[in-house]
Amino acid sequence: MGSTPYLRLDEAILDRNIAAMADTAAARQVSLRPHAKTHKCPQIAERQLRAGATGLTVATIGEAEAFAGAGFDDLFIAYPLWVDADAADRLRALGERARLSVGCDSVEAAANLAGLPVEVMVEVDSGHHRTGVPPESAGELAARAAGLGLVVRGAFTFPGHSYAPDGTGRAATDEAGALAAAGRTMAAHGVPAQVLSGGSTPSAGFVEPGVLTELRPGVYVFGDAQQVELGTIGFGDVALTVAATVVSHAGGRVVTDAGSKALGADRAPWATGYGRVLEVPEARVVALSEHHSTIEWPGALPRHGEQVLLVPNHVCTAVNLADAYRLVGGGTLPVAARGRNC
Amino acid sequence: MGSTPYLRLDEAILDRNIAAMADTAAARQVSLRPHAKTHKCPQIAERQLRAGATGLTVATIGEAEAFAGAGFDDLFIAYPLWVDADAADRLRALGERARLSVGCDSVEAAANLAGLPVEVMVEVDSGHHRTGVPPESAGELAARAAGLGLVVRGAFTFPGHSYAPDGTGRAATDEAGALAAAGRTMAAHGVPAQVLSGGSTPSAGFVEPGVLTELRPGVYVFGDAQQVELGTIGFGDVALTVAATVVSHAGGRVVTDAGSKALGADRAPWATGYGRVLEVPEARVVALSEHHSTIEWPGALPRHGEQVLLVPNHVCTAVNLADAYRLVGGGTLPVAARGRNC
Numbered sequence: 144m145g146s147t148p149y150l151r152l153d154e155a156i157l158d159r160n161i162a163a164m165a166d167t168a169a170a171r172q173v174s175l176r177p178h179a180k181t182h183k184c185p186q187i188a189e190r191q192l193r194a195g196a197t198g199l200t201v202a203t204i205g206e207a208e209a210f211a212g213a214g215f216d217d218l219f220i221a222y223p224l225w226v227d228a229d230a231a232d233r234l235r236a237l238g239e240r241a242r243l244s245v246g247c248d249s250v251e252a253a254a255n256l257a258g259l260p261v262e263v264m265v266e267v268d269s270g271h272h273r274t275g276v277p278p279e280s281a282g283e284l285a286a287r288a289a290g291l292g293l294v295v296r297g298a299f300t301f302p303g304h305s306y307a308p309d310g311t312g313r314a315a316t317d318e319a320g321a322l323a324a325a326g327r328t329m330a331a332h333g334v335p336a337q338v339l340s341g342g343s344t345p346s347a348g349f350v351e352p353g354v355l356t357e358l359r360p361g362v363y364v365f366g367d368a369q370q371v372e373l374g375t376i377g378f379g380d381v382a383l384t385v386a387a388t389v390v391s392h393a394g395g396r397v398v399t400d401a402g403s404k405a406l407g408a409d410r411a412p413w414a415t416g417y418g419r420v421l422e423v424p425e426a427r428v429v430a431l432s433e434h435h436s437t438i439e440w441p442g443a444l445p446r447h448g449e450q451v452l453l454v455p456n457h458v459c460t461a462v463n464l465a466d467a468y469r470l471v472g473g474g475t476l477p478v479a480a481r482g483r484n485c
Numbered sequence: 486m487g488s489t490p491y492l493r494l495d496e497a498i499l500d501r502n503i504a505a506m507a508d509t510a511a512a513r514q515v516s517l518r519p520h521a522k523t524h525k526c527p528q529i530a531e532r533q534l535r536a537g538a539t540g541l542t543v544a545t546i547g548e549a550e551a552f553a554g555a556g557f558d559d560l561f562i563a564y565p566l567w568v569d570a571d572a573a574d575r576l577r578a579l580g581e582r583a584r585l586s587v588g589c590d591s592v593e594a595a596a597n598l599a600g601l602p603v604e605v606m607v608e609v610d611s612g613h614h615r616t617g618v619p620p621e622s623a624g625e626l627a628a629r630a631a632g633l634g635l636v637v638r639g640a641f642t643f644p645g646h647s648y649a650p651d652g653t654g655r656a657a658t659d660e661a662g663a664l665a666a667a668g669r670t671m672a673a674h675g676v677p678a679q680v681l682s683g684g685s686t687p688s689a690g691f692v693e694p695g696v697l698t699e700l701r702p703g704v705y706v707f708g709d710a711q712q713v714e715l716g717t718i719g720f721g722d723v724a725l726t727v728a729a730t731v732v733s734h735a736g737g738r739v740v741t742d743a744g745s746k747a748l749g750a751d752r753a754p755w756a757t758g759y760g761r762v763l764e765v766p767e768a769r770v771v772a773l774s775e776h777h778s779t780i781e782w783p784g785a786l787p788r789h790g791e792q793v794l795l796v797p798n799h800v801c802t803a804v805n806l807a808d809a810y811r812l813v814g815g816g817t818l819p820v821a822a823r824g825r826n827c
Contacts, residue, residue, distance in 0.1 A: 222732075
């Protein structure tokens with residue numbers, strides 16, 4: 144199997160990244176509950192737990208099922224689930240295998256959780272403005288959920304505005320402020336938070352001890368071009384690349400066979416292109432089709448048929464396009480929860 | 486199975502779209518070889534052939550294998566393949582089941598095709614500036630390929646610059662000009678083109694009879710938000726949507742559970758958002774995360790738990806994220822060639 148594109152995983156860098164984030168969490172006196180949506184792979188989650196993670200974060204019931212089926216017994220679905228009858232049946236079945244927490248940002252959604260074997264984590268908005276209640280409303284929602292008979296475990300937020308150049312430190316400050324406020328209002332409503340959970344890969348290193356009790360970064364295991372361009376990591380920390388083959392020199396540029404169906408099409412407004420090239424920092428992926436990436440390449444072009452290693456902008460969406468990782472040392476690992484969107 | 490997100494396919498609109506493109510091709514006196522990368526589904530390809538398509542276009546050897554395995558025996562891999570030893574073995578096996586053509590835009594790649602059971606289609610650049618030789622160089626490449634013992638069937642181009650507001654008609658003109666020039670230079674080099682193949686969904690309706698012998702549109706079977714915003718189709722022609730559930734009203738907006746892992750993250754510079762909402766033309770998907778789409782919604786918001794139908798910007802990448810279509814009338818169809826990137 145020489146054919147490209149495929150996901151190429153360097154386990155030595157993976158293990159180093161896992162150890163480094165464990166150290167980061169320990170130094171900040173928070174527990175680590177990594178987000179498994181990045182890798183969707185039980186074997187990688189096992190390494191995270193062996194390095195000290197206390198449980199896993201997932202995004203969907205389907206991901207929770209994949210990891211519970213592999214023996215993971217402490218799962219947080221960090222998403223404001225809307226639970227219909229089918230989802231309720233699935234959560235009941237999951238509750239027999241794992242301690243489950245579920246995100247919630249409305250009384251409407253809380254009502255559907257009543258009676259299910261789940262603990263509730265109130266989602267608060269710390270500045271990303273996606274989902275979550277304002278921090279000062281967390282106590283009221285927690286009290287309403289408790290009034291429905293639900294166990295409220297704490298509050299969580301995703302400081303997604305950390306994904307901006309020079310925004311990372313500020314997002315960590317916002318995160319701590321929002322979780323502290325949520326904790327105060329929950330205590331004032333008689334529903335004290337045992338867990339105040341935050342965290343993203345860019346903001347993790349900016350967390351100060353004292354407010355957060357838990358971090359949920361995901362991307363750090365692999366790294367990606369966004370993290371490189373944000374300055375969170377260097378190219379040497381990138382564990383996962385997409386191996387691609389040069390198929391054309393049309394227009395004096397390099398065209399490879401890894402397009403948006405292998406790299407994903409994510410491109411933040413501040414990104415310098417559609418991905419980067421490992422070990423060629425001056426190269427830029429300037430265009431992307433489903434099966435083509437067009438690269439402006441400094442100096443002599445790699446020849447037709449040469450392999451190059453591309454760094455996706457956003458590794459979570461690139462991984463979700465493949466069924467397996469190929470390990471640098473040989474062998475494969477499954478992307479077991481690929482496509483588990485619901 | 487009430488859970489979202491999922492691909493929702495309206496077969497009545499699908500069949501109408503298939504018939505309309507067959508009529509378009511007939512009126513322009515060209516044969517139709519639809520691109521199967523859009524649907525990746527043998528059952529949909531069968532409907533295209535029943536409506537008069539003469540064969541299929543695919544993007545990769547893996548897609549060719551999926552369709553040859555389902556009995557399709559005339560396949561054009563419209564891609565400048567780099568054929569290593571493994572790919573050569575696979576093409577040999579494919580050649581026993583199907584008449585195969587393969588794209589080529591370099592002598593280097595042609596050399597790898599020599600001796601394999603494939604016919605060559607020279608790729609020319611008609612203005613999209615991705616892959617392909619300049620039209621005036623097509624004859625030289627065709628002659629070099631013929632000199633290697635290859636059968637050169639013709640020339641092809643993808644007028645991808647048709648994907649721009651007001652660019653569609655011009656792209657069709659460029660396409661015809663490039664293919665006519667390629668045909669002339671190939672004849673002058675003693676390698677006359679039997680096939681001059683072009684075509685994209687936006688440009689198909691602008692093709693004039695006389696130059697092209699074949700069209701290869703893909704997206705027309707389903708339609709998508711790009712086609713709506715280009716003016717190629719109306720919302721009533723959209724056969725495929727992503728069914729999503731409203732999970733939050735945070736910030737006074739609608740947030741659904743269909744994010745970039747269901748819709749794809751494609752966003753052309755001219756797109757008005759990350760997708761559209763069927764039957765709510767004023768709504769805009771203003772932000773997208775992996776499992777969230779944030780929608781600015783006119784008037785009263787749909788309630789928590791309500792389903793809405795989202796129209797992906799680019800249907801080819803959205804389909805590739807799912808394993809199956811759910812049909813409006815009940816039942817499913819497989820996305821059989823999902824993930825067949827190589």
